[in-house]
Amino acid sequence: MAAIYSLYIINKSGGLIYYKDYGSAGRMDTNDTLRVASLWHSMHAISQQLSPVSGCAGIELLQADTFDLHCFQSLTGTKFFVVSEPGTQQMESLLKFVYELYTDYVLKNPFYEMEMPIRCELFDINLTQAVQKDRVALLAR
Amino acid sequence: MIGVGKMKQYSNILDKPLTKGKQEVSLSAFAFLFSELVQYNQTQVDNIGELERRLEDAGYAVGARVLELLCHREKGNRRETRLLGILSFVHSTVWKVLFGKVADSLEKGTEHEDEYMISEKELLVNKFISIPKDMGTFNCGAFVAGIVRGVLDSAGFPAVVTAHFVPMEGQQRPRMTILIKFAEEVLRREARLG
Numbered sequence: 001m002a003a004i005y006s007l008y009i010i011n012k013s014g015g016l017i018y019y020k021d022y023g024s025a026g027r028m029d030t031n032d033t034l035r036v037a038s039l040w041h042s043m044h045a046i047s048q049q050l051s052p053v054s055g056c057a058g059i060e061l062l063q064a065d066t067f068d069l070h071c072f073q074s075l076t077g078t079k080f081f082v083v084s085e086p087g088t089q090q091m092e093s094l095l096k097f098v099y100e101l102y103t104d105y106v107l108k109n110p111f112y113e114m115e116m117p118i119r120c121e122l123f124d125i126n127l128t129q130a131v132q133k134d135r136v137a138l139l140a141r
Numbered sequence: 142m143i144g145v146g147k148m149k150q151y152s153n154i155l156d157k158p159l160t161k162g163k164q165e166v167s168l169s170a171f172a173f174l175f176s177e178l179v180q181y182n183q184t185q186v187d188n189i190g191e192l193e194r195r196l197e198d199a200g201y202a203v204g205a206r207v208l209e210l211l212c213h214r215e216k217g218n219r220r221e222t223r224l225l226g227i228l229s230f231v232h233s234t235v236w237k238v239l240f241g242k243v244a245d246s247l248e249k250g251t252e253h254e255d256e257y258m259i260s261e262k263e264l265l266v267n268k269f270i271s272i273p274k275d276m277g278t279f280n281c282g283a284f285v286a287g288i289v290r291g292v293l294d295s296a297g298f299p300a301v302v303t304a305h306f307v308p309m310e311g312q313q314r315p316r317m318t319i320l321i322k323f324a325e326e327v328l329r330r331e332a333r334l335g
Contacts, residue, residue, distance in 0.1 A: 108172040108269035110179035111276070121271040125313060 012077030014041030197287035204291020299324040
């Protein structure tokens with residue numbers, strides 16, 4: 001059964017602005033999540049330099065024994081990545097959908113300061129709905 | 142020779158006929174503009190009450206102009222003199238033109254004679270806005286309350302209009318209610334008209 005462990009959003013300077021975990025498997029305490037976020041930000045940047053092919057946009061998928069990490073970087077440098085069970089399908093479209101939710105409920109909120117941690121109720125509500133729907137769709141297959 | 146198929150050139154923009162205009166506007170564009178309006182006003186005030194008042198004043202200006210425009214476009218220059226008439230005008234016509242749909246409901250207040258409520262599940266202006274916890278009861282619907290107040294005031298029905306969240310059981314988001322409290326003279330006039 002494919003499942004999402006956790007979702008991270010990093011701003012363009014590498015700071016963690018949103019973290020959500022689904023289930024106890026991927027849970028980490030705050031300091032660890034901040035470390036993972038900056039670690040991933042640096043790895044992403046290094047991979048762009050390391051690539052033998054020019055025009056590399058950074059790591060999109062990292063596969064390990066016990067998890068998959070899918071990453072989506074917007075044109076503005078904000079990174080959305082999700083840690084999921086190995087073999088989970090359609091994470092890219094989920095990440096793009098989360099990006100849409102971000103532009104709608106975070107960026108159009110007058111009380112949100114750019115690059116700060118996200119504290120928007122509507123974003124949380126819609127994100128939970130999206131992940132639930134995904135989970136139901138995945139289970140139905 | 143009489144000009145055939147040539148449009149009359151208007152030298153002054155005020156002489157041009159009022160067109161119906163584009164029926165559709167980008168929601169995102171409006172949301173960003175409104176968000177900027179709120180942010181701008183936030184930098185100018187010290188407390189939440191003043192921020193609400195400023196948003197209401199901005200809405201008041203919109204309301205006064207919308208009334209003129211709609212009376213010309215939609216109603217064929219007829220003037221509403223009765224309370225229920227102006228309320229249903231606000232509830233249907235104004236809402237339809239501004240938000241693309243009529244308001245969800247129009248109710249008469251049970252406690253006071255002079256109170257009426259227009260309810261909406263989710264105001265268009267609030268669609269993308271989440272109020273932070275430390276702002277308490279602040280509501281960006283104050284802008285819409287200002288619009289309603291502008292329309293009513295310019296039509297000759299002075300009133301105090303406020304926007305409230307009404308929590309509903311079984312729903313995560315509270316309903317929006319615009320509370321309209323008419324001034325004394327309006328009720329007296331209404332009673333005289335019978």
